[in-house]
Amino acid sequence: MMIHKEDVLILFFRKKRTDHAIQIDSVTDLFKKLEKVPDFIHFEHKGKDFTCWISFIQTLVDVEYLHRDVFPYLYSDQTHNLTEVQDQIPTEKVIRTKDLSLIQSRLLDGYTIIQESEKKPDCLIIPSVKIKGREIEKSENETSVLGPREAFVESADLNINLIRKRIPIPQFMFEDMRIGKISKTRICVIYIDGIANKDNIQTVKQRIHDLEITSMIDSTMLALMISDNNNSIFPQFIDTERPDRVAGALYEGKIAVIVDGSPNALILPASIIEFFVAFDDYFLVWPIATAYRLLRLFAVAFSVISSSVYVAILTYHYQLIPDNLIPSLFTSRTTIPYAPLSEVLVLEIMIELLREAVARLPTKVGQTIGIVGGIVVGTASVQAGIVSNFLLIIIALSALSAFITPNYRMAATIRFIRFPFILSAQILGLLGISLCFLIFVNHLTRLTSLGRPYIEPIYPTRISDLKDAFIRLPLNFQNMRPLFLRPSDSKRFNNQRAHEKVGPKHSELDD
Amino acid sequence: MNSKINKAFQLSPLSAFFIPLSLQLGADFLILPNPLTEQSGQDAWIGIMISGLSTLVILWLIFRLLENECIYGRADIFSLHQRLFGKWAGTLLNFIMVGQVMVYLVRLIRIYSEIFQVWLFPNLPVLEFSIIICFIIGYVVMGGIRNIGGLALLSFIYMIPFFQILNFTVPYLRFSNMLPLFDHSLISVIRSSYSGANLYLGFELIIYYYPFLSQPEKAKKWAFIGILTTLILYLNLTIVGTAFATKGALENTIWPLMSLLKTLQIPFFNHAEKLATVFFVWTLVPNVCLCTWIITRGLKFTFPAIKQKYLMLIVLLLACGLITSITSGNQIRIINQIFGTSGLIIIYVYLPVLLACQWLHKKVRKAVK
Numbered sequence: 025m026m027i028h029k030e031d032v033l034i035l036f037f038r039k040k041r042t043d044h045a046i047q048i049d050s051v052t053d054l055f056k057k058l059e060k061v062p063d064f065i066h067f068e069h070k071g072k073d074f075t076c077w078i079s080f081i082q083t084l085v086d087v088e089y090l091h092r093d094v095f096p097y098l099y100s101d102q103t104h105n106l107t108e109v110q111d112q113i114p115t116e117k118v119i120r121t122k123d124l125s126l127i128q129s130r131l132l133d134g135y136t137i138i139q140e141s142e143k144k145p146d147c148l149i150i151p152s153v154k155i156k157g158r159e160i161e162k163s164e165n166e167t168s169v170l171g172p173r174e175a176f177v178e179s180a181d182l183n184i185n186l187i188r189k190r191i192p193i194p195q196f197m198f199e200d201m202r203i204g205k206i207s208k209t210r211i212c213v214i215y216i217d218g219i220a221n222k223d224n225i226q227t228v229k230q231r232i233h234d235l236e237i238t239s240m241i242d243s244t245m246l247a248l249m250i251s252d253n254n255n256s257i258f259p260q261f262i263d264t265e266r267p268d269r270v271a272g273a274l275y276e277g278k279i280a281v282i283v284d285g286s287p288n289a290l291i292l293p294a295s296i297i298e299f300f301v302a303f304d305d306y307f308l309v310w311p312i313a314t315a316y317r318l319l320r321l322f323a324v325a326f327s328v329i330s331s332s333v334y335v336a337i338l339t340y341h342y343q344l345i346p347d348n349l350i351p352s353l354f355t356s357r358t359t360i361p362y363a364p365l366s367e368v369l370v371l372e373i374m375i376e377l378l379r380e381a382v383a384r385l386p387t388k389v390g391q392t393i394g395i396v397g398g399i400v401v402g403t404a405s406v407q408a409g410i411v412s413n414f415l416l417i418i419i420a421l422s423a424l425s426a427f428i429t430p431n432y433r434m435a436a437t438i439r440f441i442r443f444p445f446i447l448s449a450q451i452l453g454l455l456g457i458s459l460c461f462l463i464f465v466n467h468l469t470r471l472t473s474l475g476r477p478y479i480e481p482i483y484p485t486r487i488s489d490l491k492d493a494f495i496r497l498p499l500n501f502q503n504m505r506p507l508f509l510r511p512s513d514s515k516r517f518n519n520q521r522a523h524e525k526v527g528p529k530h531s532e533l534d535d
Numbered sequence: 536m537n538s539k540i541n542k543a544f545q546l547s548p549l550s551a552f553f554i555p556l557s558l559q560l561g562a563d564f565l566i567l568p569n570p571l572t573e574q575s576g577q578d579a580w581i582g583i584m585i586s587g588l589s590t591l592v593i594l595w596l597i598f599r600l601l602e603n604e605c606i607y608g609r610a611d612i613f614s615l616h617q618r619l620f621g622k623w624a625g626t627l628l629n630f631i632m633v634g635q636v637m638v639y640l641v642r643l644i645r646i647y648s649e650i651f652q653v654w655l656f657p658n659l660p661v662l663e664f665s666i667i668i669c670f671i672i673g674y675v676v677m678g679g680i681r682n683i684g685g686l687a688l689l690s691f692i693y694m695i696p697f698f699q700i701l702n703f704t705v706p707y708l709r710f711s712n713m714l715p716l717f718d719h720s721l722i723s724v725i726r727s728s729y730s731g732a733n734l735y736l737g738f739e740l741i742i743y744y745y746p747f748l749s750q751p752e753k754a755k756k757w758a759f760i761g762i763l764t765t766l767i768l769y770l771n772l773t774i775v776g777t778a779f780a781t782k783g784a785l786e787n788t789i790w791p792l793m794s795l796l797k798t799l800q801i802p803f804f805n806h807a808e809k810l811a812t813v814f815f816v817w818t819l820v821p822n823v824c825l826c827t828w829i830i831t832r833g834l835k836f837t838f839p840a841i842k843q844k845y846l847m848l849i850v851l852l853l854a855c856g857l858i859t860s861i862t863s864g865n866q867i868r869i870i871n872q873i874f875g876t877s878g879l880i881i882i883y884v885y886l887p888v889l890l891a892c893q894w895l896h897k898k899v900r901k902a903v904k
Contacts, residue, residue, distance in 0.1 A: 469685035483685040
C-alpha cells in the first residue's frame with residue numbers, strides 16, 4: 025500500500041488541514057463542499073431564452089418569499105440576463121458581485137444566489153433571510169417594577185430595532201463587523217454620532233477587529249475578550265438585556281455592542297458605580313433613588329466584610345464584642361467544636377452550593393431546593409452544632425445583600441471576594457481585612473475600562489459625575505454628560521433653561 | 536532623561552493637596568499634643584500655629600526653587616543637584632537625600648508596626664508585618680505615581696469619618712485646662728514649636744514629584760491649602776488634647792488620641808480604638824509607597840541602566856532588614872529623632888541655602904556670559 029506524503033503531513037499538521045478545508049478557491053468548490061449538506065438547494069432553471077443556477081440553504085431562507093416574489097420574475101421569460109433580473113426583482117439591495125468570500129458568507133446567512141453559469145462567480149445575491157426567533161419577552165434577569173419591560177432577543181436585527189425605535193434620529197449609527205475565523209459572527213457597534221467619543225469608538229472597533237478567535241457565541245464572551253484587564257475579577261463592561269438601558273447609555277455618549285445570537289448588549293465603557301445602579305433608579309424621585317443606591321452600597325460593603333469580621337473578632341479581637349451580646353453569642357458558640365474560620369467556610373460554601381444548584385436547576389425544582397437548603401439544611405446544621413445560629417444570620421444576610429447588586433457578573437464578583445477577606449481575617453484579624461481591602465482598592469484604582477479610569481467619579485475626582493453616582497440628583501441638575509466618557513458633546517441641555525421651566529416659585533403665604 | 540513627563544503619567548493638581556496632607560499626617564497625628572505640652576503646657580496651640588505658619592513659608596520657598604528650575608529641564612531635586620554641583624557632588628547629595636527618605640520609610644513602617652502591636656495585635660511579628668507591607672508597596676508602586684495619588688486621595692476620604700470622633704469629645708472637654716493663656720515664656724513656646732515642626736515634615740517631598748504634577752500653578756494653590764488643612768487639623772487635635780486631659784495625664788501617655796478614642800462609645804462594638812486602628816493602614820500605605828517610589832526614582836536617576844522594578848526590589852529588601860533590626864521602643868525614638876532632626880535641617884537650612892546657590896549660579900553665569 026502506498027502512503028502519500030501529503031497524508032503523512034496532514035497527520036502531523038492537523039491545523040493546516042482544517043484551515044485548508046475552510047479555504048475555498050472557486051464557486052464550484054463551494055458548491056462541492058455544500059453538496060453533502062441536505063438542506064442545500066442548488067438547481068438549474070431553464071427558461072426559453074434564459075438559463076440560470078439558483079442556490080440557497082433551505083433552512084435559512086424564507087422559501088415562501090422566494091416563491092412569491094423572486095421566482096415569478098425568473099420564470100416569466102421577460103428576463104434575458106442577470107442585469108435585467110436585477111432591475112426587475114422588486115427587492116432592495118440586490119447585490120451583483122464576483123467576490124467569493126462575500127458569496128460564501130451571504131449564502132450561509134440565508135441569501136439566495138443566482139448565477140448565469142454554474143462555474144462563473146458572477147452572480148446576484150438576493151436577500152431572503154428568514155427571521156424567526158423568540159418573541160420579544162419581558163426581561164427576566166433585570167426585572168423592574170417601573171419602566172419598560174421589553175428585553176433583547178437572540179436576533180441582532182430585532183435588537184437594533186428595539187434600540188432604534190427609542191432613538192429616532194439620523195445620528196444613530198451602527199457598524200457591522202464580522203469576527204471569528206470560522207463563525208464570522210455578526211457584531212454591531214452602536215453609538216450616536218456627535219455624542220460618543222471618537223477615540224472610544226475607535227478603540228472598541230480596533231479591539232474587536234484584532235480578536236484572534238474562531239467563534240463567538242455570546243456578547244459576554246466578547247466582553248471578557250476585549251476587556252482591558254483579562255485577569256481582573258471585576259467586570260469592566262456592563263451587559264444588559266434591557267433596550268431602554270442601552271438607549272439611555274447611548275444618549276449619555278456610551279457605545280453599545282450587540283452580537284448576533286446573544287440576548288445581551290454590552291455597554292462600554294463602564295465605571296464601577298454603574299454596576300450598582302439599577303435602571304429604575306431613574307424612574308423614582310431623587311431622594312428615594314438616592315436612598316436605594318446608598319442601601320445597595322451598604323449591602324455590598326456588608327456582604328463583603330461581615331463574615332470576615334466575624335472570623336477576625338472571634339479569633340483575635342474578642343474584646344470588641346459588646347457586653348450585652350456576650351451571653352447570647354457564647355451560648356450559641358459553646359457547642360461548636362470548630363474554629364470560627366472553618367465554621368464560616370462551611371456555611372459560606374453551603375450557601376454557594378445552594379446558589380449554584382438553584383441556578384442550574386429548572387425553575388420549579390430550583391424553588392424547592394431553595395426552600396430545602398435555606399430552611400432545612402440551615403436549621404439542621406445549627407441544631408447539629410456545626411455552625412452557630414448567630415453566624416447563620418450573618419451569612420444569610422450577607423448572601424441576601426450580595427444578590428441586591430443589579431448586575432449578575434458584579435454580584436458574582438462580590439460573592440467571590442468574600443473568600444480572600446475571610447482568609448486574610450484568619451491570618452491577621454482586622455488588620456488583615458484592612459490590608460486585603462487596600463489591595464482590592466489598589467487593584468480598582470489601576471483598572472481601566474476602555475482606557476478610562478474604572479473608579480472615575482472618586483479618583484480622578486469629577487464633581488459633576490458625582491451628581492449621578494452614590495447620590496442621584498434631580499434630572500434637571502444633570503446638565504452634563506458623564507465626563508468619564510469624554511463625550512464629543514458634553515452638554516446635555518442648557519442648565520438655566522432647565523431650571524426656568526419649573527416656573528417662578530410662589531410662596532403660598534404671599535398669595 | 537526626558538524633561539517632559541508624559542501627560543498620561545501625571546497627577547491631577549488636586550493630588551498636590553492629598554499627597555502632602557497624607558505625608559504630613561504620617562503617624563504624627565496620634566502623638567499630638569504630647570511633644571509640645573512638654574515645653575509649653577497649655578500654650579501648646581501657639582507652638583503648633585507657629586510651626587505650621589513657618590512651613591507655609593518653607594513651602595513658598597520650595598515652590599520658588601522648583602519654578603526657577605523649570606527652565607533648565609526637569610524640575611526636581613535630583614536634576615537640580617546635578618546641575619548646580621556637577622556629577623559627583625550632585626550624586627552624593629542625591630544619595631543623602633534619598634537616605635533621608637529611606638529613614639522616613641523605615642520609621643513609618645516601624646512606628647505603625649508598634650501601634651498595631653500595642654492596640655490591635657499583640658503577637659504581630661515585625662518581620663511578617665514588614666514583609667506583607669513591602670509586598671503591598673511593591674504592588675502599589677508598580678502601578679505608578681497616579682496609583683499612589685489615588686490611594687492618597689482615598690486615605691483622605693477614609694480619614695474623614697475617623698476625625699469625626701473629635702466631635703464626640705466636645706461634651707467632655709474642659710477648656711479651663713487651657714487657662715491661663717500665654718503663661719509660658721517666648722523661649723519655651725519657640726522650643727515647643729521646634730518639636731511641633733517635626734510633625735509637619737513630609738510636605739517637602741514635593742521636591743521629588745513636582746514634575747509629575749500637571750498644571751503646576753493650580754497644584755501650588757492646592758499644596759498651600761493642604762498645609763493649611765494640616766495646620767487646622769493639628770490645631771484641633773492640640774486643643775482637644777489639652778482640653779481633654781490634664782498635663783500630668785498627657786505626660787504618661789504616648790498616643791493621646793488613642794486614649795481619647797477609648798472613651799468613645801459606639802453601637803455594635805466595644806473598644807472603638809481597636810476598630811479605629813483599622814483606618815491606620817490608610818495613613819501608612821500611601822506614604823510608604825510614595826517614599827519607595829521616590830527612592831527608586833532617585834536610584835534610577837543615578838543608575839539609569841537598571842530597571843526601576845529591580846531597584847525597588849533591592850529597596851524593599853533593605854527596608855525589611857532595617858525595620859526588623861529596630862527591636863526596642865528606645866531605638867524607635869532614636870530613629871524618630873534622626874528623622875526629625877535631618878528633616879528639619881533639610882527644610883529650614885539646606886533648601887534655603889540651595890535657593891541661594893541657585894540664585895548665585897544664575898548670577899555667575901550671567902556675569903560669565
